[in-house]
Amino acid sequence: MKLGQVIWNGRITAAIWENGSARPIPDTTMQDLIRRAELEKLALGELAQRQASKHGQKLMPVIPIHPREVWACGCTYEMSAAFRDAEHNTREGFYAYVFNAAHRPESFFKGTARVCVGPGQPIGIRPDSRFTAPEPELAVVMGSGGTVLGYTLANDVSAWDIEKENPLYLPQSKVYNACCSLGPVIVTPDELTNPYGLDMTCEIRRNGEVMYSGAVNTSKLSRKIESLVEYLFRANAIPTGSVLCTGTGIIVKEENALAPGDVVTITVPEIGELSNPATIVN
Ligand code: DO4
Numbered sequence: 001m002k003l004g005q006v007i008w009n010g011r012i013t014a015a016i017w018e019n020g021s022a023r024p025i026p027d028t029t030m031q032d033l034i035r036r037a038e039l040e041k042l043a044l045g046e047l048a049q050r051q052a053s054k055h056g057q058k059l060m061p062v063i064p065i066h067p068r069e070v071w072a073c074g075c076t077y078e079m080s081a082a083f084r085d086a087e088h089n090t091r092e093g094f095y096a097y098v099f100n101a102a103h104r105p106e107s108f109f110k111g112t113a114r115v116c117v118g119p120g121q122p123i124g125i126r127p128d129s130r131f132t133a134p135e136p137e138l139a140v141v142m143g144s145g146g147t148v149l150g151y152t153l154a155n156d157v158s159a160w161d162i163e164k165e166n167p168l169y170l171p172q173s174k175v176y177n178a179c180c181s182l183g184p185v186i187v188t189p190d191e192l193t194n195p196y197g198l199d200m201t202c203e204i205r206r207n208g209e210v211m212y213s214g215a216v217n218t219s220k221l222s223r224k225i226e227s228l229v230e231y232l233f234r235a236n237a238i239p240t241g242s243v244l245c246t247g248t249g250i251i252v253k254e255e256n257a258l259a260p261g262d263v264v265t266i267t268v269p270e271i272g273e274l275s276n277p278a279t280i281v282n
């Protein structure tokens, strides 16, 4: 099942998506739906099916969840670790160690709903960054204790030049206004049974022309999602309705740094298309 949120009667409302139409779940946000499903010990999809209006409507998807917290993993694809080792002014192999040798994955706090945007909304370029790039990632919506409630797409937009200058600057490169895009929908695990076989593409368009395109298959994800979640929850009571981004396997180089007006589109056919224009944020 595909779940998400729409604006309905002027309010953010959870919905089931079927054949491009939305069946709103009256007076319920995605966070409400998740909380209620856990209280009533029902699968999210089952509760949604019980509560959704019968008729589909042509509505636009908005951010599919306002996450309580967003966390992200890094160096989970060889491409990400290798490129960072080649580019950064750090000890040799700093990133390769996490990719190849370490049990413990890299994870970091990406923010809360405050820094998140949904389909069509602008993603941010910091005014003090010359090289900001999209990081297209598979993301999971987590229930209590780290159950995987569904999959969505994330753009872990990152100020690479700030990260490159010094690893201690990672939080400033990763967390700022509109640094994370999510959507367009959340696909439940009974529909998306194999998260390790997804073709993901990313395009950046400038003035309507494709100036960058990249692709990866999630079979290249080096760690199991359950293991990433297990590490994240160690001594860390992540609230239900939080999101974990699983890392990027698509690397955009400096010559394709985002400029205001560029449009980034991330696609996974099983989940949909997440498209956002870029803008300078203050
Ligand atoms: O270590 C820096 C961040 C890594 C990251 O965000 C990724 O690999 O996706």
Ligand code: MG
Pocket (backbone or CB within 6 Å): 072, 073, 074, 135, 137, 156, 247, 248
């Ligand atoms: Mg990332």
